[in-house]
Amino acid sequence: MADAAGAVLAEAVEETTGRGTGAFALIERVLAQAKAAREQVGVVAVGLGPGSYTGIRAAIAVAQGWQLARGTRVLGIGSMTSLAAQAQAEKVYGPVCLVVDAQREEFYLGEWRIGPADRQEVAPLRIVPAAEVAARQAAGEVCVGPEMKQRLFPTAATVASLAAGRGDFATGDRLEPVYLRATSFVKAAAGRRDI
Numbered sequence: 001m002a003d004a005a006g007a008v009l010a011e012a013v014e015e016t017t018g019r020g021t022g023a024f025a026l027i028e029r030v031l032a033q034a035k036a037a038r039e040q041v042g043v044v045a046v047g048l049g050p051g052s053y054t055g056i057r058a059a060i061a062v063a064q065g066w067q068l069a070r071g072t073r074v075l076g077i078g079s080m081t082s083l084a085a086q087a088q089a090e091k092v093y094g095p096v097c098l099v100v101d102a103q104r105e106e107f108y109l110g111e112w113r114i115g116p117a118d119r120q121e122v123a124p125l126r127i128v129p130a131a132e133v134a135a136r137q138a139a140g141e142v143c144v145g146p147e148m149k150q151r152l153f154p155t156a157a158t159v160a161s162l163a164a165g166r167g168d169f170a171t172g173d174r175l176e177p178v179y180l181r182a183t184s185f186v187k188a189a190a191g192r193r194d195i
Helices: 023-034 053-070 079-089 130-138 156-163
Strands: 043-047 073-077 094-103 106-114 119-129 142-145
Touching: 023 053, 043 053, 043 156, 053 073, 073 156, 079 094, 079 106, 079 119, 079 142, 079 156, 094 130, 106 130, 119 130, 130 142
Parallel strands: 043 073, 094 142
Antiparallel strands: 094 106, 106 119
């Protein structure tokens, strides 16, 4: 939770296993730390990914519900934008590869140029084989992200700070997760009856 100037008032972090998010418990902890009530939340900023399919969909659903119930403004921030801001805060300057696990021996790769006062995406986000990330690291390129040697995670505090002062709000139905791969679902086989 951040104030209108982007100063972080409270943050709750929880590592999860499986598919549960614990979103409402985290929200309650943040509100308690900030000594704020739900009615005082003016904007809900949500991470759009790429990242965990379940986590991103749950976060978007919470933002949509908050807007529906309270008329709160919502805003989406991409994971790579958050990672770039965090790299900048850690003084990781120059050409930087932002890397997030995409599963299936692949990674989401964003190429950015980061300086003390600015950060800019220089190549579009894409999915690359794990071997390409390994080759980039072997060649001395700076690679940061949750699974990299230089570990950075997209955080709620950074998303809140990035949202402060922005006015490009969306309606909840316009919040779209960042997916670079088409989602696919496999229907389970019909049940078998043993007689």
